[in-house]
Amino acid sequence: MTDATTTATTTTASTTTTTAGGGPGRGTGMAQRQALRKRRDRVRRWAWGIPMWILALVFLLPFAWMISTSLKPDLEAFRIPMQWIPHQPRWENYTEVLFGESSILIPFGNSVFVAALRVLGELTTATLAGYAFAKLRFPGRGKVFIAYLATSLIPAQLLLVPRFVYFEKLGLYDTLWALILPGMFTVLGTFLMRQYFVSQPDEFAEAARLDGANELQIFFRIYLPNALSMISALAILTFVWSWNDYETPLVFLSTPENYTLPMGLTSFTDENGAMAAGLSMAASVISIVPILLVFLIFQRRFVRAMTESALK
Amino acid sequence: MAIVDTRIETADGPAAAAGGRLRRPTGRAPSEPKAYVGWLFIAPNLLGVLAFTFVPLISVVLLSFTRWNLVSGFGGIEFVGLDNFLAVFQDPTFWRSLVTTIVYAGVAVPLTLVVGLALALALNRDIPARGLLRAAFFVPYIVNIVAIGMTWQMLLDPEAGLVNQVLGVFGAENLPQWFASSNWALPALILVTIWSQAGYANLIYLSALQDAPTQLYEAARIDGAGRWASFRTITWPSLLPTTVFLLVTLFVGISQTFGMIALITNGGPGDSTTTLSFYMYQTSFQFYRFGYASAVGLVTFIGIFAIMLLMWRAQRGRALHD
Numbered sequence: 001m002t003d004a005t006t007t008a009t010t011t012t013a014s015t016t017t018t019t020a021g022g023g024p025g026r027g028t029g030m031a032q033r034q035a036l037r038k039r040r041d042r043v044r045r046w047a048w049g050i051p052m053w054i055l056a057l058v059f060l061l062p063f064a065w066m067i068s069t070s071l072k073p074d075l076e077a078f079r080i081p082m083q084w085i086p087h088q089p090r091w092e093n094y095t096e097v098l099f100g101e102s103s104i105l106i107p108f109g110n111s112v113f114v115a116a117l118r119v120l121g122e123l124t125t126a127t128l129a130g131y132a133f134a135k136l137r138f139p140g141r142g143k144v145f146i147a148y149l150a151t152s153l154i155p156a157q158l159l160l161v162p163r164f165v166y167f168e169k170l171g172l173y174d175t176l177w178a179l180i181l182p183g184m185f186t187v188l189g190t191f192l193m194r195q196y197f198v199s200q201p202d203e204f205a206e207a208a209r210l211d212g213a214n215e216l217q218i219f220f221r222i223y224l225p226n227a228l229s230m231i232s233a234l235a236i237l238t239f240v241w242s243w244n245d246y247e248t249p250l251v252f253l254s255t256p257e258n259y260t261l262p263m264g265l266t267s268f269t270d271e272n273g274a275m276a277a278g279l280s281m282a283a284s285v286i287s288i289v290p291i292l293l294v295f296l297i298f299q300r301r302f303v304r305a306m307t308e309s310a311l312k
Numbered sequence: 313m314a315i316v317d318t319r320i321e322t323a324d325g326p327a328a329a330a331g332g333r334l335r336r337p338t339g340r341a342p343s344e345p346k347a348y349v350g351w352l353f354i355a356p357n358l359l360g361v362l363a364f365t366f367v368p369l370i371s372v373v374l375l376s377f378t379r380w381n382l383v384s385g386f387g388g389i390e391f392v393g394l395d396n397f398l399a400v401f402q403d404p405t406f407w408r409s410l411v412t413t414i415v416y417a418g419v420a421v422p423l424t425l426v427v428g429l430a431l432a433l434a435l436n437r438d439i440p441a442r443g444l445l446r447a448a449f450f451v452p453y454i455v456n457i458v459a460i461g462m463t464w465q466m467l468l469d470p471e472a473g474l475v476n477q478v479l480g481v482f483g484a485e486n487l488p489q490w491f492a493s494s495n496w497a498l499p500a501l502i503l504v505t506i507w508s509q510a511g512y513a514n515l516i517y518l519s520a521l522q523d524a525p526t527q528l529y530e531a532a533r534i535d536g537a538g539r540w541a542s543f544r545t546i547t548w549p550s551l552l553p554t555t556v557f558l559l560v561t562l563f564v565g566i567s568q569t570f571g572m573i574a575l576i577t578n579g580g581p582g583d584s585t586t587t588l589s590f591y592m593y594q595t596s597f598q599f600y601r602f603g604y605a606s607a608v609g610l611v612t613f614i615g616i617f618a619i620m621l622l623m624w625r626a627q628r629g630r631a632l633h634d
Contacts, residue, residue, distance in 0.1 A: 128354065247570060
């Protein structure tokens with residue numbers, strides 16, 4: 001189809017050129033064809049667009065189900081046929097989840113605390129180290145960097161047992177610090193920042209050194225302000241990892257008061273110990289809101305963060 | 313932190329040469345920082361990485377040669393040589409978990425790639441509200457695994473779940489029992505995995521498509537190449553590095569999944585969804601056999617690492633060949 005259109009366009013263009021000034025009839029013919037082509041393009045846009053939209057809606061259907069169920073009493077969740085819009089939306093599910101017996105607010109607060117400290121720590125240590133690997137010369141730099149490269153291949157899962165043992169001995173087991181501390185010093189964050197600083201020119205530093213600036217001043221006043229977009233990308237990534245992390249708290253936390261949000265979601269059960277559908281879904285909706293906000297507000301930067309960390 | 317005065321420092325080496333070229337044609341280079349400055353900059357990160365990664369890594373290797381559970385305290389650590397590794401290779405659950413992992417990753421990873429690529433090709437056209445559509449497909453990827461897992465667990469409920477209701481409307485009989493059956497639990501897990509990961513593959517492919525060589529398409533069109541021909545000869549080769557990257561990251565990520573398994577099936581029914589990484593989690597934190605779990609983990613890691621190397625090799629080989 002596309003091929004045909006292009007050929008047609010080319011022919012039209014060349015005919016017009018060769019017969020330029022050939023009379024008004026020619027000109028209107030071209031205008032007509034152009035209008036036709038425009039309409040065809042518009043039709044084609046929608047012909048692709050509508051099925052893709054339907055597909056997207058199907059893809060997002062589980063979230064619609066989640067929201068619908070979050071507004072139903074537990075028993076209604078499985079009624080056949082499924083009722084997408086509850087007759088009487090049960091907002092009490094949300095008040096129960098927020099302020100009830102096993103309030104989601106405590107895990108929510110824990111998650112915010114963990115994420116905030118992880119982001120702060122990660123940004124500090126990763127920018128400093130990334131900058132040094134990129135812009136400062138010191139003996140042993142190459143060797144340390146190779147050690148970092150090797151480390152990046154090791155799955156965190158392999159380190160769970162020794163970390164568990166050490167945290168237990170140090171009194172960090174079942175505290176939020178067991179999640180925060182390892183998350184503050186990551187190899188991947190350092191790589192991302194190094195990659196960014198490598199792309200920056202050396203001349204800034206050389207000029208500043210001539211003017212008598214010391215290394216901290218050069219870093220903070222010259223390179224850091226330029227790196228803000230990369231730093232915010234790393235902040236977003238760290239926040240997402242931290243907010244969604246379920247496996248680390250599963251291993252390192254045991255008291256419900258210390259749970260972070262993903263763990264807290266599992267604590268809504270009915271009398272029989274089965275999952276309480278309405279409450280669990282209401283809590284799930286609440287857990288998604290912050291991450292969705294971050295995504296929608298910073299969408300462009302968010303996507304950049306994802307692709308950037310992928311392609312480097 | 314100490315403010316380091318570097319003004320009196322003189323330096324030689326490549327940086328000085330570069331500086332000299334730019335600033336002072338004949339004179340000395342501008343002062344280079346002292347060596348320890350670099351170490352001070354990396355110190356916070358390096359100390360953390362040493363404490364939370366290097367030390368645990370050495371420990372896990374050492375632990376794999378011991379028999380130990382936490383209850384007996386450090387005094388109870390017993391050196392057993394290679395016993396754990398020998399036991400791993402004679403452990404039927406280990407072999408079954410290996411097969412499960414291969415099936416799980418072997419099906420989920422390629423399908424995630426295919427779905428991601430198909431979506432990316434479709435979304436790379438001019439369609440209304442394209443940005444919003446792209447965002448929509450990405451949403452499952454950024455939602456925490458517990459919310460996703462609980463939702464799918466109920467959607468795939470054998471009796472009352474929405475999926476089987478819909479299948480029933482279309483007249484399907486012998487409805488799949490999903491997480492309740494040892495035959496269907498793994499396919500259900502694969503389904504949820506693809507659904508949650510495809511948006512990521514889609515995003516990475518979309519950004520790679522933006523760098524596709526547009527002049528080549530023009531040239532191919534002039535040469536009369538059809539759409540399939542230009543996909544096969546231009547698009548696909550230009551996406552190859554991205555594909556290999558996704559193959560490796562998805563493979564590593566998916567083969568390490570244990571949170572979703574712990575949440576939904578706890579490895580069952582039977583051990584039908586016990587992957588290696590869930591088996592490792594189970595031996596360490598449900599059975600507390602730390603020495604043995606370390607050996608399982610090391611063997612798994614070395615295996616995954618070997619497959620990763622093979623993938624890179626294969627890609628490099630093909631790149632040279634072309």
